[in-house]
Amino acid sequence: MDNKEYIQSLVAKAKEAQAILDTFSQEKIDELTKAIGMAIFDAAQMLSEEAVAETKYGTVESKVGKHKGVTTATWWAVCGKPSVGLIEDTKDVDGILKFAKPMGVLASITPVTNPTTTAATNAMNAIKTRNAIIVAPHPAAKKCTAHACKIMNDKLVELGAPNNLVQSIDEPSIELTGLLMSACDVIVATGGPSMVKAAYSSGTPAYGVGQGNSQLIVGPDWTDYDTMAQKAMFSRNYDNGVPCTGEQTFHVPKEKREEIIAAFVRNGGYDIKDPAEVDKVRKNAFNQETGKIQPKIVGQKASGLAKMLGIDGVPEETICLLCRVDGLAEEDILSKEILAPIIRFVPYDTPDQAIENCRRNYFQEGAGHTGGIWSNDDALIEKAAARMPVCRYLVNQPLLLASGSPVNLNGYIPTSSLGCGSWGGNSISENFNYKHLLNTTRVAYIIPGKKVLTPDEIWALDE
Numbered sequence: 001m002d003n004k005e006y007i008q009s010l011v012a013k014a015k016e017a018q019a020i021l022d023t024f025s026q027e028k029i030d031e032l033t034k035a036i037g038m039a040i041f042d043a044a045q046m047l048s049e050e051a052v053a054e055t056k057y058g059t060v061e062s063k064v065g066k067h068k069g070v071t072t073a074t075w076w077a078v079c080g081k082p083s084v085g086l087i088e089d090t091k092d093v094d095g096i097l098k099f100a101k102p103m104g105v106l107a108s109i110t111p112v113t114n115p116t117t118t119a120a121t122n123a124m125n126a127i128k129t130r131n132a133i134i135v136a137p138h139p140a141a142k143k144c145t146a147h148a149c150k151i152m153n154d155k156l157v158e159l160g161a162p163n164n165l166v167q168s169i170d171e172p173s174i175e176l177t178g179l180l181m182s183a184c185d186v187i188v189a190t191g192g193p194s195m196v197k198a199a200y201s202s203g204t205p206a207y208g209v210g211q212g213n214s215q216l217i218v219g220p221d222w223t224d225y226d227t228m229a230q231k232a233m234f235s236r237n238y239d240n241g242v243p244c245t246g247e248q249t250f251h252v253p254k255e256k257r258e259e260i261i262a263a264f265v266r267n268g269g270y271d272i273k274d275p276a277e278v279d280k281v282r283k284n285a286f287n288q289e290t291g292k293i294q295p296k297i298v299g300q301k302a303s304g305l306a307k308m309l310g311i312d313g314v315p316e317e318t319i320c321l322l323c324r325v326d327g328l329a330e331e332d333i334l335s336k337e338i339l340a341p342i343i344r345f346v347p348y349d350t351p352d353q354a355i356e357n358c359r360r361n362y363f364q365e366g367a368g369h370t371g372g373i374w375s376n377d378d379a380l381i382e383k384a385a386a387r388m389p390v391c392r393y394l395v396n397q398p399l400l401l402a403s404g405s406p407v408n409l410n411g412y413i414p415t416s417s418l419g420c421g422s423w424g425g426n427s428i429s430e431n432f433n434y435k436h437l438l439n440t441t442r443v444a445y446i447i448p449g450k451k452v453l454t455p456d457e458i459w460a461l462d463e
Helices: 003-021 026-042 046-057 060-078 115-128 138-157 174-181 194-201 224-240 254-266 275-284 301-307 351-364 377-388 401-404 455-459
Strands: 085-090 096-102 106-107 132-137 166-168 187-191 206-210 214-218 245-255 269-272 320-324 340-349 368-376 390-395 439-442
Touching: 003 132, 003 166, 003 174, 026 046, 026 115, 026 138, 026 439, 046 115, 046 138, 046 166, 046 214, 060 115, 060 132, 096 115, 106 174, 106 377, 115 132, 115 138, 132 174, 132 439, 138 166, 138 174, 166 377, 174 194, 174 275, 187 194, 194 206, 206 340, 214 224, 214 351, 224 245, 224 320, 224 340, 224 401, 245 254, 245 351, 254 269, 254 320, 275 301, 275 320, 301 320, 340 351, 351 377, 368 377
Parallel strands: 106 132, 106 187, 132 166, 187 206, 214 245, 214 368, 245 340, 269 320, 320 340, 368 390
Antiparallel strands: 085 096, 096 439
């Protein structure tokens, strides 16, 4: 069969299975959702090894933690939450009943950097909301993604659900992904800007994510540089710097830059002091004609990354490479996102200058995604947050926690897809979750005893 027929066959099988899933009770839906999460949790070592071997990105250790973390966090986030039938009753307050309905067939576009974990969390959210899911893997991750999907689909069938609720494209391509996006009912696109743009241009309702380039401010009042360095470098080095939430640039008080960099060195960073060496990073990390990151450096260990960049003598145990940068945005290509364990340090004279410097970098690349600040000055924190063009702003914590977790208690919903609002060209400005895969029907009753206001009374209202 040709490509169009192939996609039509996947969608037809998904729709048939979804129609059956639509009849299941909340209790059964929760059983199935938990089961596929546990299946991926139990297969974490195997899937992680497969993902690293196939994609050459990240580390097995980090991916094992990620598989276990995201499935646990997703179940924690959806456990006990209503998603079938009547999900909200405020009839006594405003005369409204709310009923949940599935959307149908979800197309999940997954990235090469997180192929199996993104597929797993999207599948858990899909089943929780009685949707079927078809995953379009990155071509460089098709085998491990297909295996994860098979594990979940097999578990569903084992528990009495219909076959084909979780499928993946066998031989993914741009054409097949495009055909899938046009044929399904809703899209979750987690990947590069071009793929997200294609999702929004497909004619199908879509949720996409924006590009990361996290900027952080170290407040003048902050002095515990070692704690900050430990947490930030753990976050930045996680899975060899692949997560888009990772710390990219620290904006630091000018007179404290050397002291702060020294703390990062004490905790495993390698200080690239020579401006000529920093220039090697600048020239070798990016394609100088297109301005795009060189794919070969993505997700590489710091010591190996240094060799790729032409920097010798970096110890094997190095956690992150550290660079001094004085230019901003379009002035310096090193202001752009790098998905590898590199941290940049930009000096500032005043906190206001730091805030505006962050904004400049964001509006070059990364607006809408994530930022952070290390400070105990509430006035500064709120001032920075009010000006920062991001959807997540974290205080005194590693930015890895922007994706949420059941143990960090920062209030963010666990997710593998971080909406970046209009700044990032996205339709949502929050962490994608199961609620975004629900259609809802609101039933309205006349509210007994409700006074009908006249126009004069309404215009007389004030705050």
